[in-house]
Amino acid sequence: MPARLFQSLLILLALLLVLPVLALAGAWLQFDHTSAQVLREMADTVLPAYTGTSLILCLSVAAGVAVVGMGTASAVTLFDFPGRRHFEWALLLPLAMPAYVVAYAYTDFLQFSGPLQTWIREAFGVRGRVFPEIRNTPGAVWVFTFSLYPYVYLLARTALAERASQLMEAARLLGAPMGRRIREVALPLARPAVAAGVALALMETLADFGVASYFGVQTFTAGIYKAWLVMDNRVAAAQLATMLLALVALLLWLEHRAQQRMRFAALRGQRAGSAEAQPVRLHGRRAWLAWLVCAVPILAGFVLPVAFMVRPLVGGWDELPWTMFVQWSVNSVRLAGLSALLATLLALAMAYALRMRPGWITRGVVQLTGLGYAVPGAVIVVGLLLPVGWVQAVQPDSSLGYWITATAIGIVWAYLVRFTAVALQSVQSGYARVPVSLDDSARMLGSTGLALARRVHWPLLRRSTAAAALLVFVDVMKELPATLVLRPFNSDTLAVVAYQLARDERLGEAALPALTLVVVGLVPVILLSRTLRQR
Structure with missing residues (x-):
């Protein structure tokens, strides 16, 4: 393929994947008196609530995941106690639980009419509400903390496992007590990893x-959907989406800085320590305390939500809508399979292009694609639907709206915008393990271009490619915001059905699709835990 045509295709691909962001920027270029009036009204009414609630939620979740993630990572890395080997992989289990599934499970069990409060009232003769309402900001903080702490745990554990034990052993030989070793050696070493995990x-x-x-929490994402679907105000939705995107961009920048500091900390740590250093053996109360530190997050983030969802299934097994469940599963698998296939093919093409032609255009396309995962689903929805409104305003008879909202084109496009980055990261990690010298040897033997990719690269990239397709498949199965708006008619997925049934207070029926999503999410978690054990 000619180099000019190849670069043109890459640029077109990049434009398609960053269209939501470009559309939001175009919306601000059309800023006029009406837009200014809408922004002033939002500033006087809903914007303070969205900003304040989002800030409180983020600060609380940041503190929660930092404490839980760092505490569990320190326990399994720095100390040895009964059950430590099992906790190393079990602490990853909440990654398989979508946060909204955890919210449904706790609400079903702890609400006023739930089994726990009903039993307490009947057993002890108590009247009224026994526990406070869980559907509020503190309840959301609880759900997010125990659903998302594995991000911090995974990165902090990796940082501590590299050199923490050796450096703490050196500090012990210098006479530092345990508390000082943790405070002045382990915590500074893991601080960049904790910051990166908190940002994620x-x-x-x-x-x-x-x-x-x-839960009725007034965040920016909920406000975007309310502005678009309830108020039918595209300008307000675009402005809120831009503000949300700016916050996410700030977090992404902080995460990148933390990742750079993680590499610096690892290099610094490699100069010291002894390879024979081992985790400190705990006994008695300290061993029980470490055991509780690891057991409580697993119970709160995985075991209890699964148990809460299994309970209504056991009692109403014969009443479950099995016929509809099969249809929902087929819809989910079809969309996830198609998206995983396309995202993996795009990732292979871009990774191959970066390998063969590492110019600034190729690097720019890969970097733009890599940012897609950070774009929230609500922003992608607004960014894809805004151009539809513009086109229909100019050409009322245009069928663009039909193709975007009534067929699989729109939803698959949204999935590719968000999840191609996941596949690209996995494929690039596979290419990093393929020596460039193999390419030179293949060229000397007469294999170039696609023949080189087919005969040399593909056999070595099969595992990375399969992992990329699996990760995208699972992410698409669990994705809710974009699917809720852009799915074709009569194509409800398991995630959408679980949300709709829970919203209608039919939590018992929502348990079946929710548990199915959990089972699907367990697959990459199991593979991740196996990879960590092999390392």
Whole structure:
């Protein structure tokens, strides 16, 4: 393929994947008196509530995931106690739980008419509400903390496992007590990793729609959907989406800075320590305390929500809508399979282009694609639907709206915008393990271009490609905000059905699709835990 045509295709691909952001920028270029009036009205009414609630939620979740993630990572890395080997992988289990599923499970069990409060009233003769309402901001903080702490745990554990034990052993030989070793050696070493994990958790918190909508928390994401679907105000939705995107961009910048400091800390740590250093063996109360530190997050983030959802299934097994469940599953698998296939093919093409032609255009396309995962689903929805409104305003007979909202084109496009970055990261990690010398040897033997990719690269990239497709498949299965708006007619997915049933207070029926999503999410978690054990 000619180099000019190849670069043109890459640029076109990049434009398609960053269209939501470009559309939001175009909306601000049309800023006029009406837009200014809408912005003033929002500033006087809903914007303070959105900003204040989002700020409180982010600060609380940041503190929660930092404490839980750092505490569990320190326990399994720095100390040895009964059950430590099992906790190392079990602490990853909440990654399989979508946050909105955890919210449904706790609400079903702890609400006024739930089994726990009903039993307490009947057993002890108590009247009225026994526990406070969970559908509020503190309840959302609880859900997000125990659903998202694995981001901090995973990064902090990796940072501590590299050199923390060796450096703490050196500090012990210098006479430092345990408290000082943790405070002055382990915590500074893991601080960049904790910052990166907190930034990732906050990006997920800001992008969430299921928990915020179900708990009635006035966040930016919930406000975007209310402005678009309830108020039918596209200008307000675009302005809110831009503000949310600016917050996410700030978190992404902080995460990148933390990642750079993580590499610096690792290099600094490699100069000291002894390879024979081992975790400190705990006994008695300290061992029980470490055990509780690791057990409580697993119970709160995985075991209890699963148990709460299994309970209504056991009691009403024969009444479950199995026929509809099969249809929902087919819709979910079809959309997830198609999106995973396309995202993986795009990732392979871009990674191959970066390998063969590492120019500034190729690097720019790859970097733009890599930012897609940080764009919240609500922003993608607004960014895709805004151009539809512009086109229909000029050409009322245009069928663009039909193709975007009534077919699979719009929703698959949104999935590619958000999840191609996931596939690209996995494929690039596979290419990083393929020596460039193999390419040179293949060229000397007469294999160039696509023949080189087919005969040399593909056999070595099969595992990375399969992992990329699996990750995209699972992410699409759990995705809610974009699917809720852009799915084709009569194509409800498991995530959408679980949300709609829970919103209608049919939590028992919502348990089946919600548990199915959990089972699907367990697959990459199991693979991740196996990879960590192999390392």
